[in-house]
Amino acid sequence: MTSLEQAHSPIISMHPLYSQLKEQIRSSILDGTYAPNTQMPSESEMMRAFNVSRSTVRLALRCLQSEGLIFKVPGKGSFVSRPKATQELISLQGFGEAMITNGHETFSTLLGYSERVDNKLASSKLRIGCSDIMEIRRLRYLDRVPISVDITYVPSSIGRRLILEDLATEDIFVIVENKYAIKLGHAEVQLEAVLSDDALSSLLKIEEGSPILRMERLTYSADGSPIDYEHLYYRGDMLKYKTGLKRN
DSSP states (O other): OOHHHHHOOOOOOSSOHHHHHHHHHHHHHHTTSSOTTOBOOOHHHHHHHHTOOHHHHHHHHHHHHHTTSEEEETTTEEEEOOOOEEEEOSSOOOHHHHHHHTTOOEEEEEEEEEESOOOHHHHHHHTSOGGGEEEEEEEEEETTEEEEEEEEEEEHHHHHHHTTSOTTTSOHHHHHHHTTOOOEEEEEEEEEEEEOOHHHHHHHTOOTTOEEEEEEEEEEETTSOEEEEEEEEEETTTEEEEOOOOOO
16 A cells, blocks of 8 residues: 555545545645645546546646646646745836845746837837837746746837846846936736746746736836836746735
């Protein structure tokens, strides 16, 4: 008998089997039996340990994945998610600025860049013609795990300078303020939940169709000029946002 079989008895309850299995696995995750970043037992092992069908196991795992407690790596199986990093939406900060303050390691890789971008939405947001826009694409890492794909649109006059900077370790916001002496003012932010497509899943090392957070952010300089328009795609199992609300 395996250790998994010894630790769990067959499920007997009035609740649906997948719900009972989900709760047992959830308890094992929360009490540390399954530690963060460790691989979960295989579907076959769970079928034997809990005396349930494969469809029951898969449904329970799908529910846990939607709750962010586990994540799947294509071809390898399910893994326990690490506790989510928290970013407070209180002040205008770059991702690196916010995470370093909380003791996390961050860096980026430059995926590519394009000039004269035919993007009418970016043109409208930045109030300049498409021929004057540069698109910069980065893959960002948190504690050495890919966490987001960032697509940034800036005026080409700024973009041509940015691609020569150390974008691996420096936030664009910090570079713009400290090196280019452009003071930032405020940003408009929209958040929504979407499902990852094949391209995003490949970069973020998650299963296609996994939940991700999509942030659309338009940042203005202190004088009110739009200067940075971004689409940011974050893994839903690694990050959560926190803010405060006051009643008027």
